[in-house]
Amino acid sequence: MIDLYYAPTPNGWKISIMLEECGLPYTVIPINLGKGEQFKPDFLKISPNNRMPAIVDHDGIDGKPISVFESGAILMYLGEKSGQFFSQDARERVKVLEWLFWQIGGLGPMAGQVSHFVNYAPNFPGDHSYSEKRYKNEYDRLLGIMDNVLSEREYLAGDYSIADMASFPWVTAYKRYEVDLDRFSNVRRWFDDLKNRPAVRRGMDVGKEARNFGKGMTKESLKTMFGQTADSIKEQTEERKEDSSRRSLPKYISESFKKIVGEPKPPLSINSFVFRFNMSLVSAFSMYAKNSLESQPNFSAIFTRISLDDISKPLDQ
Ligand SMILES: N[C@@H](CCC(=O)N[C@@H](CS)C(=O)NCC(=O)O)C(=O)O
Numbered sequence: 664m665i666d667l668y669y670a671p672t673p674n675g676w677k678i679s680i681m682l683e684e685c686g687l688p689y690t691v692i693p694i695n696l697g698k699g700e701q702f703k704p705d706f707l708k709i710s711p712n713n714r715m716p717a718i719v720d721h722d723g724i725d726g727k728p729i730s731v732f733e734s735g736a737i738l739m740y741l742g743e744k745s746g747q748f749f750s751q752d753a754r755e756r757v758k759v760l761e762w763l764f765w766q767i768g769g770l771g772p773m774a775g776q777v778s779h780f781v782n783y784a785p786n787f788p789g790d791h792s793y794s795e796k797r798y799k800n801e802y803d804r805l806l807g808i809m810d811n812v813l814s815e816r817e818y819l820a821g822d823y824s825i826a827d828m829a830s831f832p833w834v835t836a837y838k839r840y841e842v843d844l845d846r847f848s849n850v851r852r853w854f855d856d857l858k859n860r861p862a863v864r865r866g867m868d869v870g871k872e873a874r875n876f877g878k879g880m881t882k883e884s885l886k887t888m889f890g891q892t893a894d895s896i897k898e899q900t901e902e903r904k905e906d907s908s909r910r911s912l913p914k915y916i917s918e919s920f921k922k923i924v925g926e927p928k929p930p931l932s933i934n935s936f937v938f939r940f941n942m943s944l945v946s947a948f949s950m951y952a953k954n955s956l957e958s959q960p961n962f963s964a965i966f967t968r969i970s971l972d973d974i975s976k977p978l979d980q
Pocket residue numbers: 672673674675696701713714715716732733734735767887888
């Protein structure tokens with residue numbers, strides 16, 4: 664069984680698509696990026712770059728568990744393990760690697776920056792127009808490159824491969840990035856082909872309800888996601904060493920008590936005190952229950968599945 668540490672973003676979809684394509688059994692362990700779960704010490708042991716996706720294959724090399732981070736490395740690992748979508752032929756394999764690395768070093772980071780300036784930068788003051796245009800141009804250039812290669816062959820590296828699975832998620836958002844995909848007729852043909860693959864649809868559906876496209880993010884989440892420096896990462900990691908799910912109930916009670924009862928200014932009537940005391944117990948119990956449930960991967964991994972047509976509506980907007 665493979666554990667997939669995941670959030671429903673293009674980098675996450677690469678792996679959910681590949682797992683669905685290969686038919687390998689997996690369990691989704693959601694990583695809430697806005698809440699900073701990527702800084703939890705246990706997750707950093709698997710993914711030291713504080714990014715998802717990452718996997719743990721419990722039946723890994725020589726039957727022993729192995730963890731893999733970085734989507735390109737995971738795709739290669741799964742391709743090797745399953746013997747699918749990553750040709751055994753040396754020449755064909757080089758082609759797959761070329762286009763996989765083209766995605767990892769080019770299409771992904773550039774489209775990621777477009778996404779940042781379209782979805783998130785509006786939350787921050789200042790004129791972002793130069794940066795947005797710079798990355799949109801680069802995204803446009805890369806789609807042109809893709810169009811050229813797809814005019815010569817059906818898929819990026821010849822046969823359908825991990826290189827296509829890596830690139831597809833970064834093309835799905837073309838409408839949000841204000842691109843007319845019909846200008847790239849070969850990319851359009853390729854996109855429609857992949858979009859109709861049942862495994863691609865299933866992969867894209869994983870965790871759909873947790874998507875937000877930057878909407879409704881709190882100031883705290885924005886800081887967690889986009890204020891990262893070497894020092895802030897250290898701080899975030901330290902803070903999570905005492906993981907809330909491992910806090911004891913008495914600790915929750917004393918924290919809630921301090922928060923709710925400890926703050927009022929005198930004079931505090933006995934009724935008010937009793938009311939606040941009761942509220943602090945309710946708050947402590949509910950936080951304790953919530954964190955205990957959240958620490959159960961199978962509880963929080965319950966995702967509803969809906970179709971790619973539904974998700975590509977917001978993606979295509
Ligand atoms: N190069 C990495 C990039 C992964 C990545 O950027 N993941 C984002 C979500 S799409 C993430 O985990 N962000 C967490 C953060 O910014 O703290 C890969 O290909 O796996």
